Amino acid sequence: MKVVDLHPWPATAEEATAIQDTLRPLADLTSPGPPTLRTVAGLDVAYADDRLAAAVVVLDADSLDVVEEATVLDRPAFPYIPGLFAFRELPALVGALRELTVTPDLLVCDGHGLAHPKRFGLACHLGVLTGLPAIGVGKTRLVGSYDEPATDRGAWSALSDGGQVVGRALRTQTGVRPVFVSVGHRADLEAACALTLRLAPRYRLPETTRLADRLSRRTLTGC
């Protein structure tokens, strides 16, 4: 699939923050979500020493069967700084997306979107660069506070930061820790949570990110 170029690429944290400020207004935070959902892509990155492997796995939205996979071996493009995490993985992830022959209807990112100190996490960034609907599903919190959701699958509570609801703590399986869902691009919070639940029929994490995680690790090991 086609993805816009990433330049200019930041050399400093200040430049990276400036790019976030520039792109933030382009994120669509209120659309109802993809009208038709045929394919869904999960993205993840694995690290070893100074190398990384980015993986994208495209699933059939109904059967959750794998439709296509793509990987890219690379070096971290930026140091890890909370809030600027996206700049570390973006080039490799975009490279993997470019190799896809099918254009997915949704991107499921491991990390946050709106639930970010500057309201522009990885899910927003990838959504804007690709133009595709994107949501963030994080394993841990970056910003905000929340009440512990009820114990049953589907239970949730608002994740609030700076007097604003930036996401939800969503229980995807009864009795497991919640995941943190936030809007990325072209899909509102309600849709993002419904999609997350649909993609996580059996485990805490969506099948998209579980499969992308597996693929990224295998790629790093087998080379």
Place this chain on the structure above:
DNA sequence: GCGACAG
């Protein structure tokens, strides 16, 4: 100054 801090 002291914590908190996606992956």
Place this chain on the structure above:
DNA sequence: ATCTTGTCGC
């Protein structure tokens, strides 16, 4: 993210 054994529980 990654380093890592056994162990508690369904």
